[in-house]
Amino acid sequence: xxxxxxxxxxxxxxxxxxxxxxxxxxxxxxxxxxxxxxxxxxxxxxxxxxxxxxxxxxxxxxxxxxxxxxxxxxxxxxxxxxxxxxxxxxxxxxxxxxxx
Amino acid sequence: xxxxxxxxxxxxxxxxxxxxxxxxxxxxxxxxxxxxxxxxxxxxxxxxxxxxxxxxxxxxxxxxxxxxxxxxxxxxxxxxxxxxxxxxxxxxxxxxxxxxxxxxxxxxxxxxxxxxxxxxxxxxxxxxxxxxxxxxxxxxxxxxxxxxxxxxxxxxxxxxxxxxxxxxxxxxxxxxxxxxxx
Numbered sequence: 001x002x003x004x005x006x007x008x009x010x011x012x013x014x015x016x017x018x019x020x021x022x023x024x025x026x027x028x029x030x031x032x033x034x035x036x037x038x039x040x041x042x043x044x045x046x047x048x049x050x051x052x053x054x055x056x057x058x059x060x061x062x063x064x065x066x067x068x069x070x071x072x073x074x075x076x077x078x079x080x081x082x083x084x085x086x087x088x089x090x091x092x093x094x095x096x097x098x099x100x
Numbered sequence: 101x102x103x104x105x106x107x108x109x110x111x112x113x114x115x116x117x118x119x120x121x122x123x124x125x126x127x128x129x130x131x132x133x134x135x136x137x138x139x140x141x142x143x144x145x146x147x148x149x150x151x152x153x154x155x156x157x158x159x160x161x162x163x164x165x166x167x168x169x170x171x172x173x174x175x176x177x178x179x180x181x182x183x184x185x186x187x188x189x190x191x192x193x194x195x196x197x198x199x200x201x202x203x204x205x206x207x208x209x210x211x212x213x214x215x216x217x218x219x220x221x222x223x224x225x226x227x228x229x230x231x232x233x234x235x236x237x238x239x240x241x242x243x244x245x246x247x248x249x250x251x252x253x254x255x256x257x258x259x260x261x262x263x264x265x266x267x268x269x270x271x272x273x274x275x276x277x278x279x280x281x282x
Contacts, residue, residue, distance in 0.1 A: 036261075038231045040171030042193075045231050049261075069227040069259035074169050075197050077232040100141065100225060 001025060002092040004032075004085045010097045013068040017096075021058045021085045029053065030087040032060050034068075034096065040077040049081070070100040104138045104226075104256045117262035118228065121170065121192045124237055128252035130157040131207070133240055139219075140226035140236050140258040147216040150240040150252065152207050157250070160243040161204040163215040165236060167223050170194035172231040197234075198223055207242070215240070226258030 003022040011017050023030050033051040037044065052062040062083070072079040083096045107115065107123050127133075135148040146165055173191045198220065204213045217238075224234045235255055242250040 036229070038229055040232050042171055042173045042231075047230050067259060067261060069229060069261055070225060072224045072227055072234060074224055074232075074234060076195065077169055077171050077234075079227065079229055079232060 002030070002085050002087060002090045004083065004092045004094050006083060006094055006096070009095065010099055011064050012099050013064050013070075014066045015064055017062045017064060017083070019060055019062070019083070021054045021060065023058070023085075023087055023090070026087045026090055028088040030058075030085055032062055032083065032085045034062060034064060035082050035084050035093075037080045037082060038077070039079075054085075064098060068098050071097045104135075104140060104258060105260070106254070106256060110257070110260060114260055114262055118260075120190050121172075121228075121233065122194075123228075123235065123255050123257070124239075124253040125255050126251075126253055127153070128240070128242065128250040130154045130250055131240065131242065131252050133238060133252045133254045135238065135254060135256055138236075138256040140256060142219060142223040142225070143221045144219045144223075145216065146219065146236065146238060146256075147214070148238065148254075149212045149214050150204070150207070151212045152210070157207045157242060159206060159245075159250070161206055161213060161240065162201055162243075163204055163217075163238070163240045164199060164201045165217045165219075165238050166199040167197045167219075168194045168233075168235050168237060169197050170233040170235065204240070226256070228257055228260045228262055230262055 005020045007018040021030050034049045036047045036049050052060045054060040081096045081098050082093045084093045107125050131150050131152055133150055137147040139145050170192050173193050226236050227234050237255050239253045
């Protein structure tokens, strides 16, 4: 079981997001990723934008890349983000937004 | 403000990734476009000029800007015989979300004409993502007496993030996956 806590749920491109992952029963390494979710009438897809590995105490610092587009809500399509932590079969996601 | 670039100013990987989608950018037969300012988001502004390359260039002159929403369409799954290489070429659909026109003075004896557009607040920023895009196309069309209209189009790009790699567990249910410099 994973628990993900973020210092902020919104950030701008080029800034650092801090957080902490608690993985008491997990033995495999934990990875934290910033994931972009793209939705359109054809379907949805997610892409990894950036990733970070937590320290031994579970804290991490993830850099939002400089050229990351902000959240967009279009007429038929949308672009949103989430922060995801996973370790083996375990996974947890937190909603996250990138401001312009 | 969004960093704005033209398609030919991108690096090779980005240009290669953009090659499968239709990003219109070309000069006309007797004119070309140059942008002076492009703030590609809601509340932004696009300013530029149409320049004559080969005089005379008479005719009615209309400038327009449109916001196009575009998305990648996966080739539909079908019978095995339809799963050829040709059917795996990604297709892009698009719909015009916003469009505005402005009539300019004809280019009779002038070398250039300026145009400017104020974008409504509710429009999205210009984004080229992996499977979706919002882009702003700027076009100047000159009516001619015989033959097709003379058109010049430029598509300035805002955020370009087309080379993000798919995540280990990317949700792939439906998506498998010369213009002059100004």
